[in-house]
Amino acid sequence: MALICIKRASELEGIVVLAPERYDPRRESLKREGKHVDATAIGGIAQIIRHSINPGAKAVGERRCLVLDTSDVREGIIIGRKKPIRVADLGSQKKGFNCGDVIISRLRPYLRQVAFVDVAFATASPGVELACSTEFFVLRSIDQEPIAFLVPYLLSNPVQRVLAASQEGGHHPRFDERALLSIPIPAGLLAKRAAISDSVAHGATCYRQAEEIMLRLVSDAEGVMTQELA
Numbered sequence: 001m002a003l004i005c006i007k008r009a010s011e012l013e014g015i016v017v018l019a020p021e022r023y024d025p026r027r028e029s030l031k032r033e034g035k036h037v038d039a040t041a042i043g044g045i046a047q048i049i050r051h052s053i054n055p056g057a058k059a060v061g062e063r064r065c066l067v068l069d070t071s072d073v074r075e076g077i078i079i080g081r082k083k084p085i086r087v088a089d090l091g092s093q094k095k096g097f098n099c100g101d102v103i104i105s106r107l108r109p110y111l112r113q114v115a116f117v118d119v120a121f122a123t124a125s126p127g128v129e130l131a132c133s134t135e136f137f138v139l140r141s142i143d144q145e146p147i148a149f150l151v152p153y154l155l156s157n158p159v160q161r162v163l164a165a166s167q168e169g170g171h172h173p174r175f176d177e178r179a180l181l182s183i184p185i186p187a188g189l190l191a192k193r194a195a196i197s198d199s200v201a202h203g204a205t206c207y208r209q210a211e212e213i214m215l216r217l218v219s220d221a222e223g224v225m226t227q228e229l230a
Contacts, residue, residue, distance in 0.1 A: 039184035039185055039187060040187075040190055041181060041185070042181050042183050045142060045143070049139075054090075054093045055093070061088075063088075065086075066083075066084045066085075067133075068082065068103075069133050073103060073105065073136075075114075081215075090131075097132055098122070099118070100141070101147075102147055102148065102150050102151055103117065103136045103137070103138055105137075106135055106177075107135045109163040109167070112160070116204055118208070145193065145194075148196070153189060159183060163175050163180075166179035
């Protein structure tokens with residue numbers, strides 16, 4: 001079904017933004033629901049971090065970093081086992097992030113590339129900086145309270161529909177940070193942030209444990225093969 005949205009010239013944003021996606025009424029679907037009118041926006045509890053890790057920066061020295069691409073994040077979990085590299089060997093600028101942050105790709109939200117940065121992942125390589133593609137937004141709590149609870153919310157169908165409607169651009173459509181930070185959080189969900197965040201962290205821990213078990217099984221299989229071929 002086609003959507004028609006009529007705007008006066010005075011209602012156009014900035015220096016007269018003409019991108020039709022900017023005015024898609026589906027972007028405001030959560031805000032129009034009565035129960036969300038007075039809800040706290042994501043921007044009220046989290047900020048977007050803009051710390052850059054640049055291979056061209058002075059005094060790079062022997063700094064090392066572990067870099068995540070968008071394909072390394074899916075369905076709330078950071079997947080795969082990346083190896084650290086020297087910052088000097090980075091091919092382009094990256095974004096830095098920390099344990100406890102939530103990262104979400106602004107490119108093609110239907111791929112559901114959202115994740116909580118869990119302790120096990122963040123501490124797996126001591127002394128190594130954590131970096132990710134500039135396609136990610138890095139969300140960090142503004143008051144030290146946990147924000148892991150945002151992960152299942154961002155993956156929920158209502159929010160996914162808002163993010164899909166917020167994409168702009170023809171070749172590589174993306175949503176902007178304002179679209180993300182303005183998403184309202186239901187009061188009932190915010191009231192359970194601690195408990196839900198604990199559950200998200202526990203789920204990530206279970207994933208790391210399963211990952212370790214599989215790695216051990218692979219190593220054992222390789223050991224058996226080596227013995228038989230000796």
